[in-house]
Amino acid sequence: MSTFERLLTLWVALAMITGLAIGTLAPGLVQLVAGAEVASINLVVAVLIWAMVYPMMVNVDFAAVAGVAKEPRGLLVTLTVNWLIKPFSMALLAVLFFDHVFAPWIDPEDAAQYTAGLILLGAAPCTAMVFVWSQLTRGDATYTLVQVSVNDLIMVVAFAPIVALLLGVTDITVPWETLVLATVLYVVLPLVAGLLTRRALASPAAIDAFTARIKPLSMIGLIATVAILFGLQGEVILSRPTVIALIAVPILIQSYGIFALAYGAAYALKVPHRIAAPCALIGTSNFFELAVAVAISLFGLNSGAALATVVGVLVEVPVMLSLVGFANRTRAKFAKP
Template sequence: MGKTSASSRQPVVDKMSTLDRFLPVWIGIAMAAGLLLGRWVQGLDTGLDKVQVDGISLPIALGLLVMMYPVLAKVRYDRLDTVTADRKLLVSSLVLNWVLGPALMFALAWLLLPDLPEYRTGLIIVGLARCIAMVIIWNDLACGDREAAAVLVALNSLFQVVMFAALGWFYLSVLPGWLGLEQASISTSPWQIAESVLIFLGIPLAAGFLSRRWGERAKGRQWYESTFLPKVSPWALYGLLFTIVVLFALQGEQIASRPADVVRIAVPLLAYFAIMWGGGYLLGAALGMGYQRTTTLAFTAAGNNFELAIAVAIATYGPLSGQALAGVVGPLIEVPVLVALVYVSLFLRTRFRDSTESPDVPREVEDAR
């Protein structure tokens, strides 16, 4: 990594729109609004919870789909081969997500919540649910490699379908038994996980791919990237804010009524996000991946699929269980922490000489801001 002057840091901030520049403020307002709505509007959480199909909340699904589509529409799918050929990136991501991540959450949960078995189990489930949704937008805001993010998220999705139940059985039952600790259980099926992946990744991925394919064929790449993308880009953040409001409205009463428990759950989560993101960043920098792919590696390692974790916890232990509350607290902590890490990444960008960034590839995330 090489040093650059402070002046080279300024353009990244200057090119941000008002919406992006004050993103932490809008997210804070969205979280507060959701919590207050869930607490003050009688029956809102129950009403929202009933709007679901096969256990999937339709309002949350709508928000996530709106959030993910613009980012996946920006991906240059003809460049994905440059990512799949990067074995260092793929292997590093698999190790961070499926070896280090679950093991770290298991260790933190047992070290910091030895007296709270329900919350401990909920956190372990969170650690097993690797991110396939919000990481897309965190990576884009931090000017990470879009193509790499798309590939790593797809890879995580495949592993999630195959490995989630097996790792849940290992970390909740087998490993505690070996260590003489209290055992737990998990109830989920490969189809339940595949359904989550198909909805929250498959639909926006297909829509983004088809948008680029048809848009470029009809009017060319220049029109698509300079006219179409700037129009749809803001909807990613609108979808994010809507999702946050709905999520916290659903769980506002539970969070507000158990503040001490929320603090206990937050401590291992804070440690987890910091270690995973920092570890991913250090590993990417040490392997010489450059800023974009290092950033993508860090965010895909730190993020989690809160929708899947909450759904599994509710299906196994019930909606009012401690395990479900731990899943709900996950995004309560993850959202502000990863937003803060977006700004840390943008600051660190000035310290990289990025050999992977091609000057002929426009960055709408910067240029449109």
């Protein structure tokens, strides 16, 4: 990883501070960005999300899926955690905390919004940042690519129905057209664009060279999006820090709980560490770019749902780095390749 990537936590922190400063000192600029919408899709955020997602989608090689037959257990753990456990456990934790534990301190309308944001986080497994976590744990890059590829295929057809189901269970009105539009815009189209780009470049060397050139777009898009979101939510964050802490509680429980479940299952199934670590980290991490974008599309830039997904961004990097450290310290306990 480059020095810039290794210092990602610092850049995200600076983006948060910059966003808060802009939101406080130049609220007109923030509102101008907020007003740039077409069909409930914020154009500025859409461009930045594409900048984050597209470079990763170019790396997705569906031809590599055949390689999973050599070691299916890691993929089994990933898919079970991502699609049969994680969305529902996150919804359960959100309802438990916001409808019951934190009910005395949070308005019911706000609680419903925070629940919606956490549901969006839980239903969107990591797609982009997992390549960073895999590299930090010396994971199998090809196998990680297979896991991401299969996840993306499932996400295309499963994300919208799962979100709609869980939002419906929590009595939140689901604007289906906007949800489907956001899924197509932020998952399907980048995936198609990445596939077409791979075909146009043809050779692996050309693909590697191209992705190396556009890779900085992902980091720039992430940092700019974080700055914008914190600018929009700056007043709430500064005036209600307790709310941020409350939202972080179920996210932290979910993150460490899901990692323990996935990592423990991989250990029990004797999955080699080079596959076990990334498969657990994929389940733990979130595709927060998609969650943020859909929250904005469904509920608005200034909504509680968008704020909850932003707190997901705030929690994500330090949590994942702590789990990367744990995975590296326990490498010797796993089966040898």
